[in-house]
Amino acid sequence: MMIKEVTIFPGYDKEGKKECFEKVEIYAGQKIGIVGQTGSGKSQLLYDIEKLTQGETKTKRKVMINGKKPLKELKTNPSKKIIGYLTQHMNFMTDTTVEDFLKTHIETRGRNHTEENTERLVEKIINDANTITGEQIKKNTNILILSGGQSRALMVADLAHVSESPVILIDEIENAGIRIKKALELLVKKGKIIFLVTHDPILALDTDKRFVMKNGAISKVIHTSVREKGIANYLSWINNYMLDVREDVREGKQVEELKLICSPMG
Amino acid sequence: MKIVIFGGTPGSGKTSIIKYVISELKDLKLHYVKFDVLSTEDDNLIKEKFDISTEKRISGDVCPDHYAALEIPKIIEKYTDKDVIIIETAGLCLRCSPYVEEGIAINILNILSGKPSSYGPLLTHADIVAVTKGDLISQAEREIFRAEVMKVNENASIIEANGLSGEGTIDIAEAIIKSPGIKDKLTLRHSMPTAVCGYCYGNKIIDSKETLKRYERGKDLKARLPNLNCGKCGFKSCNEFIRAVLDGKAKESQCPFLKKR
Numbered sequence: 001m002m003i004k005e006v007t008i009f010p011g012y013d014k015e016g017k018k019e020c021f022e023k024v025e026i027y028a029g030q031k032i033g034i035v036g037q038t039g040s041g042k043s044q045l046l047y048d049i050e051k052l053t054q055g056e057t058k059t060k061r062k063v064m065i066n067g068k069k070p071l072k073e074l075k076t077n078p079s080k081k082i083i084g085y086l087t088q089h090m091n092f093m094t095d096t097t098v099e100d101f102l103k104t105h106i107e108t109r110g111r112n113h114t115e116e117n118t119e120r121l122v123e124k125i126i127n128d129a130n131t132i133t134g135e136q137i138k139k140n141t142n143i144l145i146l147s148g149g150q151s152r153a154l155m156v157a158d159l160a161h162v163s164e165s166p167v168i169l170i171d172e173i174e175n176a177g178i179r180i181k182k183a184l185e186l187l188v189k190k191g192k193i194i195f196l197v198t199h200d201p202i203l204a205l206d207t208d209k210r211f212v213m214k215n216g217a218i219s220k221v222i223h224t225s226v227r228e229k230g231i232a233n234y235l236s237w238i239n240n241y242m243l244d245v246r247e248d249v250r251e252g253k254q255v256e257e258l259k260l261i262c263s264p265m266g
Numbered sequence: 267m268k269i270v271i272f273g274g275t276p277g278s279g280k281t282s283i284i285k286y287v288i289s290e291l292k293d294l295k296l297h298y299v300k301f302d303v304l305s306t307e308d309d310n311l312i313k314e315k316f317d318i319s320t321e322k323r324i325s326g327d328v329c330p331d332h333y334a335a336l337e338i339p340k341i342i343e344k345y346t347d348k349d350v351i352i353i354e355t356a357g358l359c360l361r362c363s364p365y366v367e368e369g370i371a372i373n374i375l376n377i378l379s380g381k382p383s384s385y386g387p388l389l390t391h392a393d394i395v396a397v398t399k400g401d402l403i404s405q406a407e408r409e410i411f412r413a414e415v416m417k418v419n420e421n422a423s424i425i426e427a428n429g430l431s432g433e434g435t436i437d438i439a440e441a442i443i444k445s446p447g448i449k450d451k452l453t454l455r456h457s458m459p460t461a462v463c464g465y466c467y468g469n470k471i472i473d474s475k476e477t478l479k480r481y482e483r484g485k486d487l488k489a490r491l492p493n494l495n496c497g498k499c500g501f502k503s504c505n506e507f508i509r510a511v512l513d514g515k516a517k518e519s520q521c522p523f524l525k526k527r
Binding site: 043047056057058084085086087088089090091092093094101104105108109151155158159162163 | 377378401402403404405406407409410412413431432433436440
């Protein structure tokens with residue numbers, strides 16, 4: 001299904017006051033940040049979007065797809081689900097290898113994949129995951145022993161290739177152990193809409209706009225400035241540098257040389 | 267009147283989910299019953315929090331699902347003025363399900379508690395499967411789990427629920443409101459096991475002769491008792507009375523309905 005537009009109609013904050021906007025429109029290809037203090041209603045907003053709510057959640061918001069009320073099927077049928085959700089926790093419980101896990105997930109999604117196709121897709125997911133994390137994931141690694149960074153990287157690549165949802169929700173994907181901007185690039189393929197709850201400035205300043213949450217409501221919509229995007233680039237550079245040094249330390253190398261940052265806004 | 271039966275293993279989050287469901291249904295006249303084996307305080311907590319009528323039923327020596335089947339008609343008779351009777355079962359073994367055809371059956375299923383294929387009628391005979399604790403694992407594995415649930419119960423609506431945030435409970439409440447009311451007799455969705463042996467009658471010694479002796483005496487008493495669980499003997503159930511007689515703690519004459527040999 002092609003998603004051109006997601007529209008959010010206002011609901012009520014924790015004290016029953018109506019949110020002060022008429023509607024918020026988000027178009028295909030946009031990245032939306034959701035920021036705010038703990039308990040300000042960030043996760044609830046993601047939940048409303050995931051539910052494609054029509055006023056039945058506690059905020060009473062309404063979410064329209066392409067300007068229309070979404071069909072119920074979009075919420076209940078997993079193969080028609082238009083929303084992919086990357087949640088905070090990425091633990092696994094099944095005792096299996098990375099390869100078999102991905103194969104099962106591909107099967108679950110129910111698309112007609114030939115065996116050869118599946119093999120290739122699994123390979124691609126693992127390769128992409130390995131560009132996000134410094135700690136290499138192998139096909140035959142047991143998923144239960146993946147590190148936090150590896151799990152996050154694998155689930156980002158899985159979301160990008162297996163789920164293929166046109167709308168993606170990301171709930172505080174932590175920075176630790178992954179190249180976070182690279183991860184996002186993998187997800188933002190042409191035409192996708194991304195909502196991301198984050199405290200991470202690299203991510204928050206790299207969006208098209210960001211919602212500032214307060215007391216359960218969207219209190220402000222900030223359009224990200226060019227300067228902010230530049231700052232995001234700079235911070236991302238630092239983060240990647242940290243990861244490189246981290247890998248060097250892990251591999252037992254001595255770190256003597258300091259990379260200096262030449263053009264911060266470049 | 268509608269009857270809602272919640273089933274699920276201990277620790278699956280039944281009570282937390284039910285609390286949210288009750289607050290969603292607050293415009294209706296509700297009665298909440300908690301079945302448990304040894305003890306529970308949930309009935310008092312819910313009464314205090316929501317100011318609705320509640321009660322507990324402790325099964326003791328009887329299988330809690332058997333006990334629930336025996337007690338539910340009595341509860342319905344007593345609370346005819348209510349709109350919805352919410353029953354939370356003890357949720358122990360996976361052999362039975364306490365669900366009735368005429369009411370709505372909701373299984374609260376902890377995503378961390380093993381493969382859906384190893385669950386019996388508790389899962390396969392439910393109208394709604396509310397999967398809890400899904401927030402602890404990856405979305406990919408949640409999708410796989412969902413597909414596995416659909417393999418064993420393709421008719422159920424699967425809801426991702428969370429006892430802490432209340433996620434999914436609106437959908438459960440909505441399904442309860444839409445469910446049909448009960449009219450006549452209730453029927454179990456799945457049969458109960460024939461749980462009658464020397465050990466059922468309270469034998470503790472692992473010895474075939476002793477067990478057989480106990481079984482013969484128990485069977486004889488069982489045949490002569492009304493099996494109404496009326497409580498006139500001072501025990502909650504006929505089975506408990508039989509055990510007490512076999513243990514020498516009660517006399518046969520305590521039962522006003524006992525047939526003479």
